[in-house]
Amino acid sequence: MITENEKYQAIIMTLIDNIVHHTSIKKSVNGIIISLMLFSLSACQMSVSTPSNLNNYTTNFNDLWTIMDQHYCFFTTKHINWDSIKTVYQNRLSTMDTLNDVTFFNLCGNMLNELKDGHVNLTSPFNQSRYWAWFQNYPDNFSSTILFSNRYLGQNYRIAGGFDYNVIPNTKVGYIYYPDFTYGFTATNLSYAIASLSNCTGLIIDVRDNSGGTLTYATDIAARFTKQTVKYGYISHKTGPGHNDFSTPEAEYITPYSTVPVIDNWVQKPIVVLTNRLCYSATNEFVSIMKELPNVTIIGDQTGGGGGLPMSSELPNGWTVRYSACPMFDANMNTIEFGITPDIHVDMTASDMGKGIDTIIQTAIQFIQQQN
Amino acid sequence: MWRGYLLGSILFMMTSWQGMSQDTPNATTSSAWTLGYGQIHLLDEYLSPLVYTGSIFRADYQSMHYMSLQTTHVSLDWTLTASIGMEHNPAATNSIFYCALQPGVGIHYHFRPVPHLKLLVGGVWDVFFANKYSFSNGNNPYSADLSTRLNASVIAQYNWHIGKLPVVLRYALTMPMVGVMFVPQYGESYYEMFTLGHMQHTIHFTTLTNYLAMDNAFTADFVLKRWTIRAAFYHDYDKHNANSLHFETMQSVFSIGAVVNFAVFDHGKRKVPSNYHDINR
Numbered sequence: 001m002i003t004e005n006e007k008y009q010a011i012i013m014t015l016i017d018n019i020v021h022h023t024s025i026k027k028s029v030n031g032i033i034i035s036l037m038l039f040s041l042s043a044c045q046m047s048v049s050t051p052s053n054l055n056n057y058t059t060n061f062n063d064l065w066t067i068m069d070q071h072y073c074f075f076t077t078k079h080i081n082w083d084s085i086k087t088v089y090q091n092r093l094s095t096m097d098t099l100n101d102v103t104f105f106n107l108c109g110n111m112l113n114e115l116k117d118g119h120v121n122l123t124s125p126f127n128q129s130r131y132w133a134w135f136q137n138y139p140d141n142f143s144s145t146i147l148f149s150n151r152y153l154g155q156n157y158r159i160a161g162g163f164d165y166n167v168i169p170n171t172k173v174g175y176i177y178y179p180d181f182t183y184g185f186t187a188t189n190l191s192y193a194i195a196s197l198s199n200c201t202g203l204i205i206d207v208r209d210n211s212g213g214t215l216t217y218a219t220d221i222a223a224r225f226t227k228q229t230v231k232y233g234y235i236s237h238k239t240g241p242g243h244n245d246f247s248t249p250e251a252e253y254i255t256p257y258s259t260v261p262v263i264d265n266w267v268q269k270p271i272v273v274l275t276n277r278l279c280y281s282a283t284n285e286f287v288s289i290m291k292e293l294p295n296v297t298i299i300g301d302q303t304g305g306g307g308g309l310p311m312s313s314e315l316p317n318g319w320t321v322r323y324s325a326c327p328m329f330d331a332n333m334n335t336i337e338f339g340i341t342p343d344i345h346v347d348m349t350a351s352d353m354g355k356g357i358d359t360i361i362q363t364a365i366q367f368i369q370q371q372n
Numbered sequence: 373m374w375r376g377y378l379l380g381s382i383l384f385m386m387t388s389w390q391g392m393s394q395d396t397p398n399a400t401t402s403s404a405w406t407l408g409y410g411q412i413h414l415l416d417e418y419l420s421p422l423v424y425t426g427s428i429f430r431a432d433y434q435s436m437h438y439m440s441l442q443t444t445h446v447s448l449d450w451t452l453t454a455s456i457g458m459e460h461n462p463a464a465t466n467s468i469f470y471c472a473l474q475p476g477v478g479i480h481y482h483f484r485p486v487p488h489l490k491l492l493v494g495g496v497w498d499v500f501f502a503n504k505y506s507f508s509n510g511n512n513p514y515s516a517d518l519s520t521r522l523n524a525s526v527i528a529q530y531n532w533h534i535g536k537l538p539v540v541l542r543y544a545l546t547m548p549m550v551g552v553m554f555v556p557q558y559g560e561s562y563y564e565m566f567t568l569g570h571m572q573h574t575i576h577f578t579t580l581t582n583y584l585a586m587d588n589a590f591t592a593d594f595v596l597k598r599w600t601i602r603a604a605f606y607h608d609y610d611k612h613n614a615n616s617l618h619f620e621t622m623q624s625v626f627s628i629g630a631v632v633n634f635a636v637f638d639h640g641k642r643k644v645p646s647n648y649h650d651i652n653r
Contacts (some may be wrong), residue, residue, distance in 0.1 A: 311513060
């Protein structure tokens with residue numbers, strides 16, 4: 001028999017047990033939750049910090065050198081010893097008499113110009129460094145005054161998108177001038193320009209003084225002059241910070257825009273692409289593509305190059321740096337960084353220019369007339 | 373039992389959006405909407421080696437309901453986070469536009485170790501998609517974070533009160549365990565990836581070694597007479613690396629919003645059944 005007293009004692013003991021049990025569980029649970037919160041919050045912090053002095057010249061110099069060291073794609077191709085260049089310019093930095101933003105910028109710009117690359121620029125709020133020797137040391141081979149004279153484009157040429165086009169007077173040769181690969185155009189623009197010249201016996205596409213722009217425009221134009229898929233080159237990219245960390249080059253192709261009669265018309269006729277040293281970057285790639293088409297002839301001067309697709313980065317002080325990042329090659333895996341050699345090399349002569357004649361266009365007209 | 377829940381959750385997911393309130397007349401759902409503003413730190417080595425800092429607006433949606441009337445232990449969650457922000461480099465010479473979307477669905481088991489305290493342990497499957505656009509870069513102006521993850525999820529919920537005002541305090545931690553993510557090659561341009569279709573080595577399996585992320589959410593639900601207000605603090609951290617590139621994001625956001633607990637009983641006759649289960653208890 002359990003007495004009334006024992007019953008109360010048992011109830012009280014059970015209650016105390018429950019309270020003690022719950023309290024210890026509660027403490028444990030609370031401890032676990034708080035630990036979890038503290039751990040997760042302490043772990044959730046940025047592991048990379050911003051430099052304390054953004055304008056420190058040594059920091060910015062080292063960062064610029066490192067960005068180029070890890071991302072620039074032509075060290076091996078151009079046989080450049082980037083470490084020794086660092087040593088030279090680091091010494092110059094440490095011994096500069098006057099060190100301010102302008103002198104520091106000039107020093108960095110000069111270091112970058114050792115790469116001899118038109119795609120490499122340092123841009124600050126007050127200046128942009130550049131390497132222009134790829135065209136400045138060569139003949140212009142272009143005169144807009146002559147081009148827009150009545151002998152060639154004249155006054156009544158048509159404009160479609162970025163294309164200026166016409167039939168060259170007193171010939172059956174169509175002429176399209178595309179001055180800039182940043183000038184946008186639609187498929188319709190291109191169709192009209194090409195179709196309106198379809199009765200010509202040949203076509204000149206003039207990309208002289210065109211220093212590049214959008215790569216896809218190059219393939220968009222070239223796709224109008226082939227009935228077959230054509231391999232025109234390869235492209236690669238860095239896979240890591242090492243100078244030779246590159247992906248396996250992958251082939252690039254142009255596919256025919258369509259098989260309408262307009263294209264059938266042009267694959268049977270001679271097409272000439274006119275070039276000079278200012279053909280750079282996307283224009284250089286365009287010339288490389290067109291060179292793979294059987295009825296296309298390149299006439300003029302060697303192109304300027306720019307066979308590395310450029311990308312950008314920045315320094316702690318906010319200056320931006322552009323560099324060649326993805327090397328591009330022609331269909332035979334030759335780099336196009338140093339330009340495309342024309343099939344027929346022609347320079348504009350002073351005597352022709354004096355007579356208002358564009359020697360390169362004249363050569364192209366004669367070439368097309370000979371083909372017919 | 374778990375197989376049953378899994379099957380049930382899949383079936384429920386297929387029907388819940390449209391038919392939840394009609395086909396399961398006694399189901400109750402707690403839904404919360406919050407809007408917030410805060411700070412974001414962002415490092416994307418594909419765009420820049422520098423940490424960008426800026427402001428972010430964020431919207432969160434969360435719903436939770438028991439998977440069936442036969443249980444008060446297993447719930448199904450739907451979550452959606454959308455954020456948009458603008459960050460600037462340390463020298464304030466360039467900006468990155470950021471926007472992200474993160475839908476997810478999860479299942480939790482509810483433990484009640486002590487009165488007023490509920491522990492939810494479970495898993496969340498989500499998709500994370502963030503766009504980053506740098507205004508100064510040439511051929512690499514854009515970078516995308518794209519991943520799908522299986523997350524471990526822990527939620528602690530404590531029913532408290534301030535005077536006579538009931539307050540539900542909640543802390544939730546979500547952490548991806550495994551998944552798949554997209555990361556561009558070290559120096560590969562988006563032109564190569566998406567125009568030429570060269571996508572090799574851009575998809576990576578993720579574990580805690582290459583993808584560490586913790587989404588912390590602290591919320592306080594103030595239960596008023598007719599409605600419930602939610603105050604929230606979100607602290608999300610995401611660090612992942614692949615292809616020799618490092619990405620990091622940390623955002624801290626204060627949000628405010630509303631919680632709605634809704635159910636349709638007996639097809640709208642408003643007769644509360646005896647087996648009604650409140651997800652918040």
